[in-house]
Amino acid sequence: MARPADDPALLGSEARATSGLAQVVNPGYEALTLARLVHVDLGAVAEEAFGSSQFAGRTFGMIGLGAVGGHVARLLNRAGARLVVTDIAPAAHNLVEELGATWVDPTTPSPRRSMSSFRPPSADC
Numbered sequence: 143m144a145r146p147a148d149d150p151a152l153l154g155s156e157a158r159a160t161s162g163l164a165q166v167v168n169p170g171y172e173a174l175t176l177a178r179l180v181h182v183d184l185g186a187v188a189e190e191a192f193g194s195s196q197f198a199g200r201t202f203g204m205i206g207l208g209a210v211g212g213h214v215a216r217l218l219n220r221a222g223a224r225l226v227v228t229d230i231a232p233a234a235h236n237l238v239e240e241l242g243a244t245w246v247d248p249t250t251p252s253p254r255r256s257m258s259s260f261r262p263p264s265a266d267c
Contacts, residue, residue: 177213184218198222207234215241 184202185195192200201224207215208231215225215237225243227234238245 173209174213176210177217180210180214181217181221184214196221200224201226203227205229207231207237212237215243219243 185197188197188200189195197218198221202218204211204215204225204227207227207229211229212234215227218225219241225241226246227238227243228246228248230248235245237243
């Protein structure tokens with residue numbers, strides 16, 4: 143049974159925030175619908191962490207810009223978020239340029255260290 147992908151009341155029952163990470167409960171949805179679930183879930187995490195579900199001016203790190211990750215990146219970008227991203231697929235560079243995201247090369251000796259050492263411009267990322 144299909145559910146409206148933009149109904150927060152329905153989405154709230156389908157997604158949950160766990161330890162600050164978005165976790166999608168029902169993986170049977172298409173990529174854009176899953177991305178919308180993650181987007182709503184990230185808003186809930188931001189609300190709890192910062193007192194606001196707004197993404198504008200906040201920095202998000204993303205590993206992977208595939209079917210779901212690419213849509214999540216676009217949704218966050220449209221909401222005014224800054225993005226720091228990495229992906230092993232060469233095609234991801236096109237999306238990085240489209241969104242004006244900051245790229246972290248996944249082939250560096252320690253991509254994890256590169257991502258974790260990134261410091262956003264302000265403390266209220």
